[in-house]
Amino acid sequence: MELVSPTTCPHGLPPRTCQICRVLEPSAAPAGRPGRRPSTRRGGLGGNLAVLAIVAVVGFVVVGWVAAAFFAVLRIVELLAVAAVAGWVGFKLGVQKGKRRR
Numbered sequence: 001m002e003l004v005s006p007t008t009c010p011h012g013l014p015p016r017t018c019q020i021c022r023v024l025e026p027s028a029a030p031a032g033r034p035g036r037r038p039s040t041r042r043g044g045l046g047g048n049l050a051v052l053a054i055v056a057v058v059g060f061v062v063v064g065w066v067a068a069a070f071f072a073v074l075r076i077v078e079l080l081a082v083a084a085v086a087g088w089v090g091f092k093l094g095v096q097k098g099k100r101r102r
């Protein structure tokens, strides 16, 4: 069994100069190296995509609700309009009949 001192990585190299450790574990790399930027960028991009997907789904659902409510209101308004027109026509016919009778 090889003797691994704390200052060398499992690859037998100093952690600061070992490229294998940097590639495999960027977060575990020694400080002083800007290895966080790519990971944070990827994480941010993934987070943005996830947020975008959630917003898209929620927006789709909300749009569906709004459309359903709009059509429901439209239907009620249509029924009211038809009832009003029918009532108005009936009232008009009744008035004309009444005028003709008298």
Ligand SMILES: [Zn+2]
Pocket (backbone or CB within 6 Å): 009, 010, 011, 012, 013, 015, 018, 019, 020, 021
């Ligand atoms: Zn290493």
